[in-house]
Amino acid sequence: MAYLTRDGSAWTPEYLTAIDASKCIGCGRCYKVCSREVMHLHGVDDSGTVLGKVTEDDDDDFDGELNRKIMIVDNSGACVGCAACARVCPKDCQTHLAADRIAA
Numbered sequence: 439m440a441y442l443t444r445d446g447s448a449w450t451p452e453y454l455t456a457i458d459a460s461k462c463i464g465c466g467r468c469y470k471v472c473s474r475e476v477m478h479l480h481g482v483d484d485s486g487t488v489l490g491k492v493t494e495d496d497d498d499d500f501d502g503e504l505n506r507k508i509m510i511v512d513n514s515g516a517c518v519g520c521a522a523c524a525r526v527c528p529k530d531c532q533t534h535l536a537a538d539r540i541a542a
Contacts, residue, residue, distance in 0.1 A: 450537055454534055467527060471525075477509045478509070478512055479507050480510045481504045482508055484503075488510065
C-alpha cells in the first residue's frame with residue numbers, strides 16, 4: 439500500500455509498538471509531543487512490576503512501593519505513525535514498525 443502526504447510525496451507511517459522499560463527514564467517527552475495519548479506514565483516497583491498509571495496531579499507513591507516511572511504503550515491503536523515521540527526520546531528506547539510491516 440502506498441502512503442502519501444498532502445502534496446503527494448511518498449511517506450510510510452512508523453507506528454509505535456513498544457517502549458523498552460529497561461531504557462526508559464520516564465521523562466515524559468514522548469507523552470508531551472503525542473497528540474493521540476498512545477502512551478502513559480506508569481509507576482514501577484523495585485522488582486520491575488508495573489504498579490499502575492500515574493496521573494499528572496497524582497502524588498501517590500503507591501504506598502511506598504514506587505521506585506521509578508516509565509512510559510508504557512497502552513493505546514497503540516491510536517498511533518498515527520508520525521514518530522514525533524522517537525525524535526524527542528533521549529534514550530532511544532522505542533520500537534517503531536513501518537505500516538507495511540504491521541498486520542491490519
